[in-house]
Amino acid sequence: MTKKRVAIYTLGCKVNQYESSSLAWLFQERGYQVVDFSSEADVYIINTCTVTHMGDRKSRQLIRRAVRANPQAYIAVTGCYAQVSPGDVTKIPGVDLVIGTRDRASLVDLVDQAVRESSPVNVVSDYTGEDQFEELSVQSVQDRVRAFLKIQDGCNNFCTYCIVPYARGPLRSRQPDKVIEAARHLVAAGYKEIVLTGIRTGTYGRGLEEDITLAGLIQRLLELPGLARLRLSSIEPRDITPELVQVMSGANNFCRHLHVPLQSGSDEILRRMGRKYTVGEYLELVDSLRENMPGLGLTTDVMVGFPGESKECFQQTYNVIKKVGFSGLHIFRYSARRGTPAAGYDRQVAPQLKEKRSRKLIRLGRELAAQFAACHLGKVLKVLVERPVPRGAGALLEGHTDNYINVMFPGQRTLVGQIVPVQGDSLQEATIEGRIIGHRDEGFNSGYVE
Structure with a gap:
């Protein structure tokens, strides 16, 4: 059949x-x-x-x-x-x-x-306050490189521009034992890196009978035998606690990369967005993270063209991005969502101006990404090999460092899924090109075979 x-x-x-x-x-x-x-x-x-x-x-x-x-x-x-x-x-x-x-x-x-x-x-139905986390497990294994692991769902931020709380419902957390069990299965299946995902991941633990936070869950996951890398997909500024920073900075297998949405570098726009933090508070957080996590790759989301974003507001955003020196930017043009407060705001920004501002920030993002990568030239980098990339007469391998720098180098496809030491020799835009070094340094993942 x-x-x-x-x-x-x-x-x-x-x-x-x-x-x-x-x-x-x-x-x-x-x-x-x-x-x-x-x-x-x-x-x-x-x-x-x-x-x-x-x-x-x-x-x-x-x-x-x-x-x-x-x-x-x-x-x-x-x-x-x-x-x-x-x-x-x-x-x-x-x-x-x-x-x-x-x-x-x-x-x-x-x-x-x-x-x-x-x-x-x-069969679409509305969310209620009684909804529980829906268990949807991933059992099949394909590339055995990087696995996403959903630990949380829902959002209660209700930013004035955002439809997500209506699409995803209230905060829900996966039972910690279920998370640990799923992670253990992924490690046993050969995955070298696990990425924790959620709609508002930093609220993990809300609604559970067990008294546990994201920091506590991460601490338990980091202790799993064989887990080479643990990464967070995204976390809101207000959800990064001193306890979480301590856990992240104290483990060799936690990836030195965080995606922390900024959205705007203007306090006026942040207030209109309902973001509940100031630019000054965000900058203080960045200083704390970099002090505790040397070499941190910091990426962010920025929205352009939010209603009321004047030339001065946009310039403030540009200046803050440049000051922080993010290693990567995700730029979004504001899009009015039916049913959200911002859709009815006055001073809507013209589409052409949104496009112009978006292009300007994209250019800045490329420059900053290249600058961050350039700081790692001449160093030996730990690279998780993700895929072969055909180029010209020979094949290259491509992967990422723990602080999420893209790296390409010659090598055999049998190394896919391994963490290998690569000497960074040159830079192509924001991608480091290099070569596998001829020895195994102490501290490199034992999965590398010379």
Whole structure:
């Protein structure tokens, strides 16, 4: 009997990536063959994003692309766009199931049921204060390099521009024993790096009976035998506590890289955004982190064109970014989200001005990333090998340091998944090019084989 084929496309954040991997595993367990989204499939799953209008548009485009690829296929739409705009999704010709961001563990049953009944199904429901963390595990192993591990869901920040609290619901945390069990499985399967993900990861522990914080969870994870690297995907400035800094700085296997959203370098704009911190407080946090974590790679999110962002406000943001010297920037143009307070604010910024400011910050971000990488030239770097990259006559390997510098060097693809010592020789934009050194220094991961 031929297996049914399922293809999954993921838009948006690392939480979505984790959840798509979990859904793929659920379908495999039920006898489906997971194929690439570009292949013909019997079932297409589109895991959507709604952070910006662009996310909505891409979600709709992918749904229509799946319908064109196989008009007879079953189309299921999940994720944040489906959660906040189920009515819009069900109007798209060809959609068979809309499920949102809740109860995804039942997705295979819903697909099978809907296929049998040959009728559209919309099971999106609103979040309540009683929602618990939904267990969606990832059991399958593919590249054995870097694994995402979801530990938290939901947000209660309610920043004035953000739709995420409506799409993801209240704060929920995964039981610590479940997190440890999942991490232990990933290490045993050969993963060298685990990335902790969540919607507001720094609130981990909220809602659990056990008295535990993110710092406490990280401390337990760092003690797992064989875990070479532990990384945080993103954390809000207000959620970085002295206890957390102490835990992160005191372990050799915690990655010296943090993604801490700034959003704006103007106190006026931060207030209008509802961000609940000042530029001065953010800068004090940066100083503390760098003092405790030498060599820290610090990346951030910045939004341009928020309502009321004057020329002076934007210049303040530019100056703060330059002062901090981030190692990477994610630049977003403000996109009004229906139902959020900022959508009704006055002094909306023209699209052309948003684009101009975005380009200016992108250029600055590239300069800062190159400067940060350049500081590591001439040093021996620990690089987690992620993939082979064909180039010219020979093959190169590509990977990242623990503080998230991209590194390329000649080597055999058998080194993928290992942590190797690489001498940084030259710089190509923000990528270091180098060579594997001919000896094993003390402290390098034992997975490296000369």
